Amino acid sequence: AVYKQVCLAVDHVLPGVGVRVFGSSVNGFGTAGSDLDLSLTATPTSTQLTNLAAYIEDQVPTMSNLDSSRLTARIPILKFDVAIPVAVPVNSNGTQQQRVIQVDLSPSNTLAQINTKLLHTYSLHPMASSIMLLLKRLVRKYNVNNPSEGSLSTYAYVLMVIHYLQTVNVLPDLQSLAYLRQTDAHGNVCSAQIVRPNTPPHVPLQHPHSPHYVCNVYFLCPNNRVEYDALMKLYGASNVSASDVGFHFVNFLYYFVNQFDYRRDVVSITKNDPDFANYAVAATMQAQTQAQQAVDCNDAAAVGLAGYAKLLKCEHWPESFTTKHNTLSVADPLEKFYDVSHVLKNSQWFRIRKVFAEALERLCSYGTDSRGGCDVKSVVQVLLGTEES
Numbered sequence: 001a002v003y004k005q006v007c008l009a010v011d012h013v014l015p016g017v018g019v020r021v022f023g024s025s026v027n028g029f030g031t032a033g034s035d036l037d038l039s040l041t042a043t044p045t046s047t048q049l050t051n052l053a054a055y056i057e058d059q060v061p062t063m064s065n066l067d068s069s070r071l072t073a074r075i076p077i078l079k080f081d082v083a084i085p086v087a088v089p090v091n092s093n094g095t096q097q098q099r100v101i102q103v104d105l106s107p108s109n110t111l112a113q114i115n116t117k118l119l120h121t122y123s124l125h126p127m128a129s130s131i132m133l134l135l136k137r138l139v140r141k142y143n144v145n146n147p148s149e150g151s152l153s154t155y156a157y158v159l160m161v162i163h164y165l166q167t168v169n170v171l172p173d174l175q176s177l178a179y180l181r182q183t184d185a186h187g188n189v190c191s192a193q194i195v196r197p198n199t200p201p202h203v204p205l206q207h208p209h210s211p212h213y214v215c216n217v218y219f220l221c222p223n224n225r226v227e228y229d230a231l232m233k234l235y236g237a238s239n240v241s242a243s244d245v246g247f248h249f250v251n252f253l254y255y256f257v258n259q260f261d262y263r264r265d266v267v268s269i270t271k272n273d274p275d276f277a278n279y280a281v282a283a284t285m286q287a288q289t290q291a292q293q294a295v296d297c298n299d300a301a302a303v304g305l306a307g308y309a310k311l312l313k314c315e316h317w318p319e320s321f322t323t324k325h326n327t328l329s330v331a332d333p334l335e336k337f338y339d340v341s342h343v344l345k346n347s348q349w350f351r352i353r354k355v356f357a358e359a360l361e362r363l364c365s366y367g368t369d370s371r372g373g374c375d376v377k378s379v380v381q382v383l384l385g386t387e388e389s
Helices: 002-013 046-059 110-123 126-141 154-167 225-235 240-261 275-284 287-299 346-369 376-382
Strands: 018-020 035-041 063-070 077-085 098-106 179-182 189-195 204-206 214-216
Touching: 002 018, 002 035, 002 046, 002 077, 002 098, 018 110, 046 063, 046 077, 046 126, 110 126, 110 154, 126 154, 126 240, 126 346, 126 376, 154 240, 179 225, 179 376, 189 225, 240 346, 240 376, 346 376
Parallel strands: 035 098
Antiparallel strands: 018 035, 063 077, 077 098, 179 189, 204 214
């Protein structure tokens, strides 16, 4: 209902321009209360976006709280609420109850669409989506998931969960794997084996806002049942139990409280590759010798690290990483030069680590007292403070 309303409003102002869904509502890590992220299939001018904002504000009664303050941002965003009726009896005063959905509408955003598919492929492993649901309950309870207040976004937390699961070999690096396919006489895929090639496939996409940077948007994505079954076999998803989820959630907290060196490392869900060097050369327009220094830095980062998904905050890499020695840095998997947690304040990172540490202590105490580990139900009870005394 919300999607249809937005499509009608867009078509009235921008005939022929479509609307696509991306983000948490469709990437497998969202919940019923997730915001709706939408992108247009074209890139309108600033005047056209302003006209769209005016139409929504003045002519569409079901849309309210319009915020056009970010129309001049690097990625323009139009934010507004959409009210839809809910399938419950009317209120005592005879009015229909409504549910309000917050919508973020942006111009054409190919990278966001690809990123959504990447995260959705990771979410097919029930361990990833289950841990994220538990983490959402924790960070929302203590209000440490609001980037506007200098905290981390839900997207950053998703990347942290995937990163942790890679370090314990539950999830692979989908951007370094490929399908080895066999087809029948009609060209249909009849078998598919997942392999790690020496040189991962490269699918270049010109960055829409950084003309000197080309993103590698390749990742292993099943396109048919045979490839999906091969991925599920790799995931081993059928063996995930409630106690496994509880164990890994506790271990996730322990990892980011006691093991991950946020002063030195960058949270990443991709292997080390020359993209950082690519960006360093293009962005600074410096000599080939400096480019080689960036490549050498990549090589050095690959040596002696416990997990292949770790990256160092090397001085030759983008400034957004090297200047943040006191807080967490989270690399975007496609825009690898972009620090997803760049808004994170020192005070908020301290709060997040404190929330993690206190939750870890409560869960460990519960596990000791109950003479066993924590399953999902127990974790929820402890996190919400409803465990039995």
